[in-house]
Amino acid sequence: MTSMGKTRRMMSVGLIGAALALSLAAPARAGETPTAAAGWQLTPTGTDARFRGLAAVDHRTAWAAGSRGTVLRTTDGGRSWRNVSPPGAEELEFRDVEAFDARRAVVLAIGEGEASRLLRTEDGGATWTESFRNTDPRAFYDCVTFFDRRHGLAMSDPVDGKYRILSTSDGGRSWQVLPSAGMPDALPGEAGFAASGQCLVSSGPRDVWLATGGGATARVLHSADRGLTWTATATPVPAGDPARGVFGLAFRDRHHGIAVGGDYRKDQPSPSAGAVTEDGGRTWRPSDTPPPAYRSGVAWLPHSRTAALAVGPTGTDLTTDGGRTWRTVDTGSYDTVDCTPDGACWASGEKGRIAHLGRR
Secondary structure, three states: OOHHHHHHHHHHHHHHHHHHHHOOOOOOOOOOOOOOOOOOEEOOOOOOOOEEEEEEOOOOOEEEEEHHHOEEEEOOOOOOOEEOOOOOOOOOEEEEEEEOOOOOEEEEEEEEHHHOEEEEEOOOOOOOEEEEEOOOOOOEEEEEEEOOOOOEEEEEEEEOOEEEEEEEOOOOOOOEEOOOOOOOOOOOOOEOOOOOOOOEEEEOOOEEEEEOEOOOOOEEEEEOOOOOOOEEEEOOOOOOOOOEEEEEEEEOOOOOEEEEEEEOOOOOOOOOOEEEEOOOOOOOEEOOEOOOOOOOEEEEOOOOOOOEEEEEOOEEEEEOOOOOEOEEEEOOOOOEEEEEOOOEEEEEOOOOOEEEEEOO
């Protein structure tokens, strides 16, 4: 093994150990000052906004996007957060953010008609440019993803019976609606969930996956040509209700993926809330021991082929076998999670909660 390979393996092992240590510590509460204890370290955000959008760049830099048009950025590992919200965005609900580095990021606002917008910054949030505003009252955009610094997609709930896909080839400066001829028909009542910024995810230069719920079955749609043509596959995650389905996806390469979801209502159980694929989403099988409750976000630990974290309002779960079995390691509330190549993970959620795991 090369020295770089050893370093990456040590990062992964360290993160797994930190995640396991979460189960041995009392859950942190919103507003607490971070401590030196292993596990999730809550960071002081100074806001009670709910952050469903999260983009982790590295162990020092992360962006969070949330309610009331709030966007935060840290460049010191979460020790301090700067409010870089776009002016006049207080009525917008940001649910996804994709960041290229500490200066460049794209945020997605959700909602019907003109409430769905995409904004871009190139100066760390000092200024923002609106690059897309939806004018179709039938469209409702949920998630955005990027293949690289130039090419990306955003998805809307079905319009005329098919999911609508936006495409950019200039880093989010401009967007175009893709033809729908290669998109399969949506199921009656089917839609995406704007719960964690993970209903549309990509891996590599061309592969992208779209998570659904609300219909008779929860499906994952896959495209291998940047959104021009798609195939749809049923998953074992329960659906059949507007509150149930697949809420979050994570792929560590173009073959190995994890799906999480369930029923987001607090008084409803979420059996079979996890599923895995090893063939790029052509087939999905249920987790042998799934997360015990609804989970909206999931992320692979960096440089690990088998370890991942899933988060939701009732806790954080860890898998060390590629999503087949899960163990709850924390009971704090988070909506989404993201990990970085240099060995750190971040999570965010309600009441201004943003936490850090790993090196700082």
